Structure formats: structure tokens, C-alpha cells
Amino acid sequence: MLGLVLSKPAFVLPLFILSAMVLAGLAAPWLAPHSPVEGSLPNQLLPPIWHDGGNKDFLLGTDNLGRDILSRLIFGARVSLTVALVAITTGGMFGVAVGILAGYYGRWVDALLMRVTDLALSLPTILLALVLATIFEPSFTNVNLVIVLVLWSRFARQIRGEVLSVKQRDFVALAKVAGCSSSRIMLRHILPNVGNTIIVLATFQVAWVILLESTLSFLGVGIPPPNPAWGLMVAEGRNMLVSAYWISLFPGLAIALTVLSLNLLGDWLRDLLDPRLRQL
Amino acid sequence: MLGSLNRATQMRRYIIIRILQALLTLWVMTVAVFSMARLTGSPLDVMLDEYATPEDRARFAKHIGLDKPVTVQYGLFLSNLIRADLGESLRNHRPVVQLIQERSVASLQLGLVAFAFCIVIAIPLGIYTAVRKDGLVDNIGKAIAMLGQSLPSFWLGIMLIMIFAVTLGVLPASGRGSLKSYVLPAVTLGWHAVAGLLRLTRSAMLDVLDNEYVKLARLKGLPERVVLLKHCLKNALIPVVTFLGLIFVHLLSGSIVSETVFGWPGLGSLAIESVRFRDYPVTQGVVLFFTALFLIVNLLIDIFYAYLDPRIRY
Numbered sequence: 001m002l003g004l005v006l007s008k009p010a011f012v013l014p015l016f017i018l019s020a021m022v023l024a025g026l027a028a029p030w031l032a033p034h035s036p037v038e039g040s041l042p043n044q045l046l047p048p049i050w051h052d053g054g055n056k057d058f059l060l061g062t063d064n065l066g067r068d069i070l071s072r073l074i075f076g077a078r079v080s081l082t083v084a085l086v087a088i089t090t091g092g093m094f095g096v097a098v099g100i101l102a103g104y105y106g107r108w109v110d111a112l113l114m115r116v117t118d119l120a121l122s123l124p125t126i127l128l129a130l131v132l133a134t135i136f137e138p139s140f141t142n143v144n145l146v147i148v149l150v151l152w153s154r155f156a157r158q159i160r161g162e163v164l165s166v167k168q169r170d171f172v173a174l175a176k177v178a179g180c181s182s183s184r185i186m187l188r189h190i191l192p193n194v195g196n197t198i199i200v201l202a203t204f205q206v207a208w209v210i211l212l213e214s215t216l217s218f219l220g221v222g223i224p225p226p227n228p229a230w231g232l233m234v235a236e237g238r239n240m241l242v243s244a245y246w247i248s249l250f251p252g253l254a255i256a257l258t259v260l261s262l263n264l265l266g267d268w269l270r271d272l273l274d275p276r277l278r279q280l
Numbered sequence: 281m282l283g284s285l286n287r288a289t290q291m292r293r294y295i296i297i298r299i300l301q302a303l304l305t306l307w308v309m310t311v312a313v314f315s316m317a318r319l320t321g322s323p324l325d326v327m328l329d330e331y332a333t334p335e336d337r338a339r340f341a342k343h344i345g346l347d348k349p350v351t352v353q354y355g356l357f358l359s360n361l362i363r364a365d366l367g368e369s370l371r372n373h374r375p376v377v378q379l380i381q382e383r384s385v386a387s388l389q390l391g392l393v394a395f396a397f398c399i400v401i402a403i404p405l406g407i408y409t410a411v412r413k414d415g416l417v418d419n420i421g422k423a424i425a426m427l428g429q430s431l432p433s434f435w436l437g438i439m440l441i442m443i444f445a446v447t448l449g450v451l452p453a454s455g456r457g458s459l460k461s462y463v464l465p466a467v468t469l470g471w472h473a474v475a476g477l478l479r480l481t482r483s484a485m486l487d488v489l490d491n492e493y494v495k496l497a498r499l500k501g502l503p504e505r506v507v508l509l510k511h512c513l514k515n516a517l518i519p520v521v522t523f524l525g526l527i528f529v530h531l532l533s534g535s536i537v538s539e540t541v542f543g544w545p546g547l548g549s550l551a552i553e554s555v556r557f558r559d560y561p562v563t564q565g566v567v568l569f570f571t572a573l574f575l576i577v578n579l580l581i582d583i584f585y586a587y588l589d590p591r592i593r594y
Binding site: 005115118119121123124126128131132133134135154164207211214215218219220221231234235237239241242245248249253255256259263264 | 301308309312313317319326331347385427428429431432433434435438439441442446520524533536539540551553554555556558559560563564566567570571574575578591
């Protein structure tokens with residue numbers, strides 16, 4: 001694996017960025033120098049270290065409540081990571097299951113499941129989030145709910161198409177002849193053969209989920225304050241661009257780098273694992 | 281079996297099924313909007329402000345049929361919707377329909393400018409990068425496409441404000457007024473779409489450039505300009521034109537972000553304001569309006585596409 005990575009130097013950087021993000025998310029309490037939510041007013045609006053008046057205790061400066069930007073960034077990685085993990089494990093697994101069932105059984109099962117999938121695909125995510133946020137307070141649960149509601153269908157569509165072709169292959173027919181049950185064929189014979197597609201798809205979808213979550217948080221209908229969500233941090237610095245640009249700049253950069261790395265990695269994995277997906 | 285049906289029957293079948301699908305999505309959204317207001321306990325708390333008197337509450341409860349079974353309530357809700365009665369804003373007690381009408385103009389204008397921006401940038405650049413494949417501009421184009429996918433548009437908007445409004449002071453940071461005020465919101469709104477359209481135009485051109493008739497046109501000694509514009513572009517534009525409809529849908533949903541960043545007085549910022557003030561009738565109205573618009577545009581694209589490409593089967 002390492003040799004493979006090193007053979008493509010262009011991908012060392014995205015992998016490095018993603019590893020740093022995951023590490024930051026996992027080890028946030030040990031890495032972050034300050035609390036992500038508690039500020040100290042005497043330290044409010046400190047500039048980053050390279051400006052006059054920068055403080056070496058607050059490398060990337062502080063916001064208007066005196067909270068350390070670096071610490072909020074590090075804990076913010078944890079927020080994005082959690083949302084992505086929850087969304088991909090629940091929505092992704094459900095979508096894969098639906099895709100395999102629809103592709104394997106065909107006929108009315110396929111017709112029914114695909115109609116529901118099309119319906120979910122056509123749901124306007126941001127609008128749904130607006131409705132949820134007006135009625136209930138914005139919350140972690142609402143964000144995940146909205147994302148999963150649409151995410152699963154993106155998996156189901158693609159996996160179903162893949163299963164349709166895998167199902168035609170000889171080993172499936174042989175397994176049937178050998179007396180395997182349908183559930184065994186789906187789990188043991190079909191699922192491993194769509195594994196590569198799932199990996200590639202999941203990489204792109206994590207990028208989509210992170211972008212969507214940060215957009216919702218920016219609009220005030222996602223992760224509620226005082227949580228250190230990156231999108232929320234960008235919104236908090238919006239009215240202070242003249243005096244304190246760093247509040248918005250760094251979290252936005254973190255989102256952009258993470259999503260960019262995931263998209264590059266996805267492209268690369270697709271070429272490596274599943275060249276047929278290229279035309280998509 | 282389908283093959284034996286003639287083309288016109290098939291088309292009709294396809295269009296009817298697509299219309300039913302769109303209606304189904306719209307129906308699901310109305311059920312969602314309707315039931316969520318009731319999930320909180322009493323829709324009165326969501327639909328009326330805190331200054332409502334007991335008489336107000338009783339009158340409104342009667343208006344939405346709160347004493348009747350839920351199915352009857354939903355029927356009332358739908359019949360109000362069909363008569364374009366979306367209720368009143370909790371903030372200023374004005375009819376929601378009127379608010380939507382007022383704000384639509386600004387959104388439409390911004391959308392059109394962003395749309396024009398996409399076409400003017402992406403299509404020529406797409407053609408050029410296909411012709412000069414792997415050249416410097418092609419690589420720049422690839423980078424633009426990658427960044428378009430990855431940069432969060434709200435952050436891009438803020439960075440544009442920082443550069444062009446705060447630092448250089450050449451363009452206004454917010455509000456709607458002179459022509460200049462359109463530049464930054466339109467670029468922010470169109471940015472994602474530029475990336476998509478650029479990639480599509482490039483790959484459509486590359487496909488066409490490979491064709492025999494292009495080689496023939498060149499062999500005949502036609503000038504390169506004629507080959508490119510007359511023989512290639514015309515054919516490459518078919519997938520591009522159908523994509524334009526999708527861009528429109530994209531701009532619709534993107535307007536929420538762009539309008540929020542730039543304080544643009546359109547539908548998107550109306551929606552966000554309504555969330556901030558917990559003005560549920562307005563949120564509900566804008567969301568349903570957006571959904572309907574979405575579905576109509578998508579439907580038209582699909583039908584148009586089916587006419588263009590006879591291979592489409594439902």
C-alpha cells in the first residue's frame with residue numbers, strides 16, 4: 001500500500017491532509033491548546049502570531065469571544081468527522097442494502113425500491129433543513145437526519161446498477177445451482193464484488209457530506225453554536241472581515257482543503273479500483 | 281413489448297409517468313411541511329406569534345380546522361395551497377404570497393446574471409481546452425473544475441468580499457443597486473456551475489473532435505475556424521444545452537447561500553430570515569415554492585431531453 005501511495009507523489013499531499021484531519025478529530029482534547037467553547041474576554045480578537053500584537057499562546061488568533069481559533073479548528077475536525085461517519089455508516093449501509101436488494105430481486109421489488117430512491121434523490125436537502133430548523137432548534141440530530149434522508153439514495157442508485165451486471169456473472173449462477181440461499185448470495189458473492197464501487201462512492205460522498213454540513217451550519221440551520229463547526233465559524237467571522245479576517249479565513253480553508261483532498265483521492269481510487277466508473 | 285408501441289405512445293407514457301413522479305415529490309414535501317408543524321405538539325405555537333390573544337388562537341384553530349380529524353386538516357391545508365393562500369408572516373402580518381412575489385424579482389435578476397456569467401466563461405473555455413488538450417489553459421481549466429467542486433461557495437463569497445470590497449475597494453460588499461453590485465453575488469452563485477459546464481463542454485467537444493466527419497472536413501482543407509465552429513460546436517452543444525436546465529436548478533438552490541452572504545434581498549434570504557425569526561408560515565411558503573419550481577424545471581428538462589434523444593426509455 002505504501003509503495004502504491006509513494007508511486008503517485010501527487011497523492012501524498014491529499015493523504016497527508018486527510019490523515020492530519022482525522023488525527024485532529026480523534027485526538028482533539030490532547031492536541032488543542034485551549035477549550036474550543038470557552039473564551040477569555042481579555043484575549044478577544046487577537047491576531048495570528050505573524051501579525052503585530054500576535055500572542056504565541058494563540059497561534060491563529062482568537063475570535064470576538066476570545067476563543068482560540070486553532071483549538072476550534074481542531075475540534076471542528078471532530079464535528080465534521082462525526083457527521084461524516086454517522087452519515088456514511090447509516091445512510092451508506094442502508095443505501096447499499098437497498099441497491100443490492102433492488103438489483104438482485106429485480107421485478108416489482110426493483111420498481112418499488114427505485115421509485116422511493118428517485119423520490120429521495122429529488123428531495124431538496126437545504127430546504128428540508130430550513131423547515132426542520134424553523135420548527136425545532138437546529139441540532140446535530142437534525143443535520144444528520146437531513147443528510148441521511150438524501151444520502152442513502154445516492155448509494156442505492158449506483159450500487160443497484162452495479163449489482164445488475166454482477167448478477168449476470170457465472171459465479172452467481174453457480175452459487176444458485178450449488179443451493180446457496182438468496183441472502184448468502186447477496187452477502188457472500190455480490191457484496192464483495194461491489195466493494196470497490198462502495199469505496200470510491202463513499203470517498204466522494206464524504207466530501208459531499210462535509211460540504212453540505214458546513215453549508216447548513218453556515219446558514220444557521222446546521223450544527224448550533226457554540227459548537228466549533230467549521231461552517232459556523234466562517235459565519236461568525238462574516239461581520240468582522242475588516243478587523244479580524246482570520247476568524248472566517250482558516251475554517252473555510254480547512255473545509256476547502258479537506259473536500260479537495262477527498263475529491264482528488266476519490267478520482268485516484270476510481271482510476272485504481274474501478275476504471276469503468278470513469279465516464280460518470 | 282415496449283418495442284411494439286409506437287414512438288408517440290411511448291413519449292406520452294414517459295411524460296405522464298414523469299409528471300406523476302414530480303407530483304409525488306411535491307406531495308411528500310407538503311406532507312413533510314404539514315406534519316412537521318404538528319409534530320411539535322400544537323401547530324398554533326408554530327404558526328402564531330407570542331402576542332396572539334386567546335381569541336386569535338381560537339380563530340386560527342378554526343381556520344386550519346384544528347378541531348377536525350388530521351385528514352380533514354390536511355385537506356384544508358391543500359385547498360389553501362391550491363388557492364395560493366400560504367398564510368401570513370408572523371413578523372409583519374403580510375400575506376406570504378405577496379412576500380414571495382416581491383422577493384422573486386431580485387432572485388430572478390441575480391440568477392440570470394449568474395447564468396450569463398456561466399455561459400460566457402465556461403463554454404468558450406471548454407471549447408478552447410478541448411482543442412488545446414493538455415496545454416497550459418487546459419490544466420488551468422482542470423484546476424478550476426476541481427476547485428469548483430471543492431470550494432464551499434459561502435466561503436468563496438466571503439473571500440471575494442475580502443479581496444474586492446475590503447482590500448481593493450472596487451466592488452460593493454452587499455446590497456442590490458448598481459450594476460457593480462451584481463458582480464460578486466453572481467460569481468459566487470455561478471462558480472460551481474462554471475466548473476460543471478466547463479467539464480461537460482470540454483468532454484463533449486473532445487468526443488466530437490474524434491469523429492470521421494471532422495477529419496473529413498479538415499481533409500477538405502476547410503479553415504480550422506470553420507471546422508471548429510460549424511462542424512464541431514453544433515454537435516457538441518446538444519449535451520451542453522440540456523445541462524443548462526440543470527444549471528438553472530442549481531442556481532435556484534445556490535441562491536440561498538449567495539443571497540445570505542451578500543445580503544441580496546431575494547427569496548433565498550427571505551427563507552433564511554424566516555428561519556432566524558422562526559416565522560414558520562414564510563419558511564413553509566418559500567420551501568414549497570422552491571420545491572415546485574425545482575420540479576417543474578426538472579420535468580421540462582427531462583421531457584426536452586426525451587425529445588432530443590430517442591434512446592431514452594422509462
